[in-house]
Amino acid sequence: MAENLNDLTTEELGKLFPIIIAEYQPEWEKLYRLEEQLIRGTIGNNNINTIEHIGSTAVPGLPAKPTIDILIGIFNESSIDLLINNLKKIGYQLIPKPENPPPHMMFAKGYTKEGVKGQTFHIHIRYPGDWDEPVFRDYLIRNPEKAMEYGNLKMDLADKYRNDREKYTDNKTDFIKKTMKEARNSKTAVVFGSTGLVGKELVNELLGQSEFVKVKAVARRDLTVSHPKLEIVHLADYAKLMELKDKCYADTYFCCIGTTIKIAGTKEKFRQTDLDIPVQIAQLAESLLIPSMVVISSIGASDHSSNFYLRAKGEMEKSVRESYSGNLKIVRPSLLMG
Structure with missing residues (x-):
């Protein structure tokens, strides 16, 4: 990722990286496994409590943005600086989220000032238990009709907000909250x-x-x-x-x-x-x-x-x-x- 990509405005990011929804690809799971091995070898298993494939690419049959989302649960004693520096060595850049300071961290890979280069990955780092994504993923896997509903929503929103990632994300919120409530009751x-x-x-x-x-x-x-x-x-x-x-x-x-x-x-x-x-x-x-x-x-x-x-x-x-x-x-x- 380019050093100053974080300086781009929301509008500039939307034009450079439009929302594109692709049909599910079995290779997404293989790409995750390869990246998991690379991550483990870089930051060490002793710093990883759990690592999982999350997001829509982790749900078989679900249309998705072709970006592999990875959740890493770290230990309380894990070094934040060490994580940042080691992930940087394999092409990741920290994406600042002022509303969610460390240990809540997001890293991205595959984005450049010229657009997407190769496979894109997002890493989400949290303390153990401080996440909902695996619950949401597992519920969609267990309920194909709910996954289909979510896929249709994503494709409709992508058509409507092709160059506006914030609105695309915001308009999924109600569905996600409702589905999470259902998941917790199952x-x-x-x-x-x-x-x-x-x-x-x-x-x-x-x-x-x-x-x-x-x-x-x-x-x-x-x-x-x-x-x-x-x-x-x-x-x-x-x-x-x-x-x-x-x-x-x-x-x-x-x-x-x-x-x-x-x-x-x-x-x-x-x-x-x-x-x-x-x-x-x-x-x-x-x-x-x-x-x-x-x-x-x-x-x-x-x-x-x-x-x-x-x-x-x-x-x-x-x-x-x-x-x-x-x-x-x-x-x-x-x-x-x-």
């Missing part, structure tokens, strides 16, 4: 351990509740049940759980992870399943600011118990409480048969 549940005894029953129960419009079942294999509200999230190894962050936004987490010492084979492997994995799930819930979480434990669980099984469950409960600050409910069933 709850999603994620069930971990969905193929186990408790998990299978819970999935069936949640699918029958009108409260939840989407039930995501995290599993190593497909479930025997099928339902319009059910989405399978495949995960072969819980060591890679954090790689599923963009698929695990929800209103409530249900952790039904559990095994037996007989099945696990050793006490160490039992602890890996019944203690370590629930804590990883709690950490994921905390990082995504999941509002509530339900964890299945065991009657008699105590980190001071002389019984190995009950002590491990008690240690799990303690570690989950330390890892997750949201609305936590721990369920302690008696002996499970089945």
